[in-house]
Amino acid sequence: MPRKVQITAPALCLFGVVTLLLCPAVLCDCRKSPSIAHGSYQDISSLLSFTTVVHYECDEGYFLVGEPQITCRSSQWSSPAPQCKALCLKPEIENGNLSVDKQQYIESENVTIHCNSGYVMVRSQTITCTENKTWYPEVPKCEWEVHHGCEQVLAGSKLMQCLPNLEDVKMALEVYKLSLEIKRLKQE
Known part of the structure; x- marks a missing residue:
């Protein structure tokens, strides 16, 4: 009695062979997505697509600068991977104010402190948000100036x-x- 042969190869395997024939690695090499410091990415490409789509997110305490989603087509990425920049909290200045007043500042952003009338600056007037989420140099103080x-x-x-x-x-x-x-x- 002759035996029936069952085909166990899934359609996906066939699709993989077709993909290799239509899009060899030389033309569609997007297997390695660019990684970023202080963040992660997820491949959100559709199964039947010849493009790679990657979505980026930053770790807590960091802010995404650049495109959150990039696409690779014909071995070329649509744009460079974004960066995750540190966030610094608003510096507390007693008897003074900030040139730009907001709750959080992005890494490498500069802020200038201005003291109220009658007060003088102790330390540097301009500070910068650093990669480790602190201000450099140290946040200045506005101290009362005793007149002669x-x-x-x-x-x-x-x-x-x-x-x-x-x-x-x-x-x-x-x-x-x-x-x-x-x-x-x-x-x-």
């Missing part, structure tokens, strides 16, 4: 020139008043 002749304020008329705000003037007057009371008590 304000070290010991005795006359109330000079208080507004020497102190940054009304609350500080009130406090200085209270301290001065107490010092006069103490002086008077010592004389008795």
Whole structure:
């Protein structure tokens, strides 16, 4: 009795042979997708396509710069792979403000700090977001500038020139008043 022979080769195997004949590796070599630092990619190509489509995503704390999806056709990528750039949090500046005010900054972005009136900059005025998510150089401070002749304020008329705000003037007057009371008590 003759035996029936079953074909067990799936259609996909046949398609693979056809693909090799129609698109040899020399013309369609997109098997190696460009990798990126601080991110990953996923091949989202359709099964019956002669193009490779890759989608990129960044790790947490990084921002994608460039096209999130690139395509390879005839061994050529549509564009370079994107980059994942570090994100720095907004620097906290007391008694000053930032040239660009937002919650996060991208790696290599520069920010200039401006101190409020009456305050001076301690350290560098311009800082840069670095690859390790920190600011370089260190975030500066705005410190109160003591004007010449304000070290010991005795006359109330000079208080507004020497102190940054009304609350500080009130406090200085209270301290001065107490010092006069103490002086008077010592004389008795």
